[in-house]
Amino acid sequence: MKPSRLYAAIGFLSAAAIAFQLALMQILSITQWHHFAYMILSVALLGFGAAGTVLAMFRSYLMERFDRILPALMFFCAISMGGGIDLSQHPVARFDSYLLFAGAEHAGRLLLIYGIFFVPFFLAALAIGLTFTKDSRNIGVLYFWNLIGSGAGSLLALCLMWILPPRQIPAILALIPLISGLLTMPRKPGALLQTTALVSLLSVAVATIQPGELVLSEFKSLSRAMQLPAANTAMERNSPYGFLQVYSSPALRYAPGLSLTYPGNIPVRRAVFNNGDWVGPLLNWRRNEAAAMDFSTAALPYILDRPATALVLDMSTGASVVHALSHGIREITAVEPNPALISLLTEELAAEIGHLLRQPSLNVANTDPRAWLLTDRQAYDLIVLPTIDTFGGTAGLNAIQEHYLFTKEAFGDAWRRLTPRGVLCITCWMDYPPRHTLKMLATIVEMLADQGIDDPRSVIAAARSWGAITFAVKKTPYSLEEIERIRAFCLRLNFDPALLPGIQASERTFFNAMQDDLFFNTVDRLLSSQRKALYTAYDFHIEPATDDRPYFARFLRWQSLRNLSDHFGNRTVPFFEIGYLVVFLTLLQILPAGLLLMVIPLLSRRRTVHGRAKGRIFLYFSGIGMGYLLVEMAFIQRFGLYFGNSLQGAAAAISILLSASGLGSYASGRLKDRRIYWQTGALAGIIFLLLLGSIWLTPLLLKSIGLAPPFRLLLALLVLFPLGFLMGIPFPTGIRTLGEKCENEIPWAWGINGCFSVISTALATIVAIEAGFAAVMVCAALAYGCALAVLRRLTGQDPVTDSPPAPDAEA
Numbered sequence: 001m002k003p004s005r006l007y008a009a010i011g012f013l014s015a016a017a018i019a020f021q022l023a024l025m026q027i028l029s030i031t032q033w034h035h036f037a038y039m040i041l042s043v044a045l046l047g048f049g050a051a052g053t054v055l056a057m058f059r060s061y062l063m064e065r066f067d068r069i070l071p072a073l074m075f076f077c078a079i080s081m082g083g084g085i086d087l088s089q090h091p092v093a094r095f096d097s098y099l100l101f102a103g104a105e106h107a108g109r110l111l112l113i114y115g116i117f118f119v120p121f122f123l124a125a126l127a128i129g130l131t132f133t134k135d136s137r138n139i140g141v142l143y144f145w146n147l148i149g150s151g152a153g154s155l156l157a158l159c160l161m162w163i164l165p166p167r168q169i170p171a172i173l174a175l176i177p178l179i180s181g182l183l184t185m186p187r188k189p190g191a192l193l194q195t196t197a198l199v200s201l202l203s204v205a206v207a208t209i210q211p212g213e214l215v216l217s218e219f220k221s222l223s224r225a226m227q228l229p230a231a232n233t234a235m236e237r238n239s240p241y242g243f244l245q246v247y248s249s250p251a252l253r254y255a256p257g258l259s260l261t262y263p264g265n266i267p268v269r270r271a272v273f274n275n276g277d278w279v280g281p282l283l284n285w286r287r288n289e290a291a292a293m294d295f296s297t298a299a300l301p302y303i304l305d306r307p308a309t310a311l312v313l314d315m316s317t318g319a320s321v322v323h324a325l326s327h328g329i330r331e332i333t334a335v336e337p338n339p340a341l342i343s344l345l346t347e348e349l350a351a352e353i354g355h356l357l358r359q360p361s362l363n364v365a366n367t368d369p370r371a372w373l374l375t376d377r378q379a380y381d382l383i384v385l386p387t388i389d390t391f392g393g394t395a396g397l398n399a400i401q402e403h404y405l406f407t408k409e410a411f412g413d414a415w416r417r418l419t420p421r422g423v424l425c426i427t428c429w430m431d432y433p434p435r436h437t438l439k440m441l442a443t444i445v446e447m448l449a450d451q452g453i454d455d456p457r458s459v460i461a462a463a464r465s466w467g468a469i470t471f472a473v474k475k476t477p478y479s480l481e482e483i484e485r486i487r488a489f490c491l492r493l494n495f496d497p498a499l500l501p502g503i504q505a506s507e508r509t510f511f512n513a514m515q516d517d518l519f520f521n522t523v524d525r526l527l528s529s530q531r532k533a534l535y536t537a538y539d540f541h542i543e544p545a546t547d548d549r550p551y552f553a554r555f556l557r558w559q560s561l562r563n564l565s566d567h568f569g570n571r572t573v574p575f576f577e578i579g580y581l582v583v584f585l586t587l588l589q590i591l592p593a594g595l596l597l598m599v600i601p602l603l604s605r606r607r608t609v610h611g612r613a614k615g616r617i618f619l620y621f622s623g624i625g626m627g628y629l630l631v632e633m634a635f636i637q638r639f640g641l642y643f644g645n646s647l648q649g650a651a652a653a654i655s656i657l658l659s660a661s662g663l664g665s666y667a668s669g670r671l672k673d674r675r676i677y678w679q680t681g682a683l684a685g686i687i688f689l690l691l692l693g694s695i696w697l698t699p700l701l702l703k704s705i706g707l708a709p710p711f712r713l714l715l716a717l718l719v720l721f722p723l724g725f726l727m728g729i730p731f732p733t734g735i736r737t738l739g740e741k742c743e744n745e746i747p748w749a750w751g752i753n754g755c756f757s758v759i760s761t762a763l764a765t766i767v768a769i770e771a772g773f774a775a776v777m778v779c780a781a782l783a784y785g786c787a788l789a790v791l792r793r794l795t796g797q798d799p800v801t802d803s804p805p806a807p808d809a810e811a
Contacts, residue, residue: 009180014149016176022157045120052751053597062563074181075200077123082174082207136739139732140669147662151655161240164378171207239340242274257389257468259493262295280317286354290322297470307381314386370404373413375706387425406552408544411447424473443544445776462499480562550770587762594755623787625753629760657724663729682729683788690781694774
């Protein structure tokens with residue numbers, strides 16, 4: 001086989017594997033939730049570790065049949081990619097993550113789903129690892145094509161998400177390993193391999209022509225909405241920002257927290273969902289369809305004064321914009337990060353919303369809301385933030401999602417954009433036990449303390465209905481006239497003033513009683529000097545989110561589990577925060593599986609190196625494997641804010657990091673002389689850059705977030721390329737060293753690297769939630785430091801031997 005064909009096949013296969021991962025992230029975010037997509041991908045990546053175990057156990061057998069096994073693996077990878085989604089949607093296999101803690105039935109289905117998504121990654125990794133083992137002396141070039149292909153795959157996935165519906169993408173991607181298999185076919189393939197190629201071609205063709213339907217979890221917002229009479233989805237739009245669907249039903253009404261005194265008819269409207277989750281209703285501003293919103297708590301800021309300018313953050317379908325227009329605001333800026341949604345509202349749905357986005361008083365900015373706050377210099381009389389949580393709660397499903405608009409620093413940015421008469425407004429659905437509302441109030445209070453406002457009660461007002469509460473935070477203290485207006489507003493609409501300067505306890509529950517005093521007792525403590533002690537004593541984590549830990553919906557406190565269990569029962573507790581618990585469940589599943597995969601080769605065959613040498617191999621390859629993925633996860637999380645979308649941030653981080661590492665790997669192949677010094681320098685450089693990044697990365701990104709996208713991409717390249725280049729050196733040089741000293745250990749080292757890479761995906765999220773992003777980068781530096789500590793003894797000064805050392809020899 002010509003080397004050029006092998007290099008191309010490895011590049012194509014690597015591109016397909018990464019693109020398939022990103023496609024799965026979107027598909028599983030549609031059918032399940034973000035955290036479930038993350039969990040499955042973590043387990044799927046375990047295939048790389050399993051591939052190393054298989055290579056270590058059956059190395060001789062596989063090497064003897066290399067020419068036929070390599071293309072066969074690629075053909076079977078194509079089959080599993082093309083048919084995996086359909087299998088996962090079959091009623092026998094279909095799994096609902098929401099029911100994971102409700103009973104044992106879904107445990108078996110979960111394992112089956114694991115197996116379905118494990119297979120394509122395992123086959124791809126086995127093919128790649130096979131080439132690494134076969135030609136370890138040329139590992140620098142092979143690893144280069146592996147990483148370059150992986151980087152290209154992330155960009156390919158983004159492009160396909162703009163063009164094709166999510167359900168069609170896996171079948172298209174399956175064509176790539178099929179092509180790789182054809183490139184590596186020997187001149188005389190034999191009947192069995194030819195049949196395998198034909199079956200692969202036919203299966204991929206069928207999957208491409210007839211892709212299966214995606215079945216949403218019955219607990220997704222769209223699934224529940226489809227149960228309404230005559231419900232249907234009339235329009236669809238796909239993009240990397242999600243799968244948009246326009247939904248309609250004659251029974252659909254939209255009136256969040258509506259007063260029971262509302263005398264009119266609530267209009268029947270269509271609505272938009274993204275990845276099966278509620279986005280917003282389609283209101284026609286010309287027909288005054290926002291009239292019902294004046295009978296909700298969201299009308300609170302409009303009874304204080306008539307704002308001249310307003311900023312609506314995270315516009316969605318424009319309901320808040322319609323509400324602002326109905327009050328005659330002459331200048332409105334609406335920020336929406338999803339370009340596909342803006343396009344939908346501007347074109348196909350323009351007439352339905354009364355050509356809202358073409359109004360001369362409205363300026364629509366297609367960018368991330370937090371990025372706008374950091375770069376905009378205009379002052380506004382009113383800033384409206386999106387509604388927090390959903391009616392009925394989400395069972396902590398968003399616990400591991402970053403919310404950069406709801407951090408203490410973000411509120412400070414919004415505060416600085418207010419005019420002297422300005423008001424910051426946000427609405428939350430009420431939950432019990434109270435979590436979202438309390439964390440929102442804590443964020444407001446801490447932000448005000450940072451701004452030097454010692455008496456938060458003088459500038460905060462809140463109106464509460466039967467199901468929602470709206471906070472209105474003024475730049476200046478409320479006047480007596482404004483206080484009376486709020487009281488009159490609440491009295492007229494049967495709302496209760498939850499917060500108001502000079503409020504009496506009896507006013508808080510006059511119309512809407514609560515089952516106990518927990519909410520208001522906690523509110524009063526948050527407004528006092530006792531709030532720091534409250535953060536520690538309260539059963540849920542209500543301390544404000546920060547830019548370093550932007551997990552607003554994370555409420556679980558491990559030390560409170562026993563107390564919560566006593567109050568609500570063991571079966572109820574997991575539903576307070578399923579998202580975060582699933583991360584730990586993933587880690588608990590992956591950790592023993594990974595250790596088992598690494599230990600099996602040691603038990604199943606004759607030792608080729610002594611124990612201490614094996615320990616050094618383990619420490620070196622586990623260190624660089626864990627370190628690499630921790631870095632990748634840290635930058636994916638940071639770039640989600642920087643590029644305004646988590647998927648685009650992931651694609652940018654992955655493509656730049658892997659491409660730079662590929663070039664580093666290629667360069668490492670030319671380090672013939674004094675290799676140990678280059679390896680040492682590379683590891684030391686990685687550690688230095690990571691420690692530097694833990695201090696300076698976030699401030700740098702926040703200061704440059706206002707740059708045009710091409711300049712942001714350039715800066716990301718400048719930040720990531722040196723680090724990625726150095727990170728591409730340790731693995732191929734380590735493999736080359738093993739090839740010279742103990743070639744039989746290469747598959748085991750490859751498996752160690754893969755297993756610890758997978759463990760890092762869950763570990764990085766846990767560390768980020770508990771300690772922050774900077775801590776993730778410090779942990780990555782420690783992992784690389786572990787590799788550096790054993791490098792010299794691994795490579796030369798303490799040679800790896802083929803037999804156990806004498807008792808008096810140094811190991």
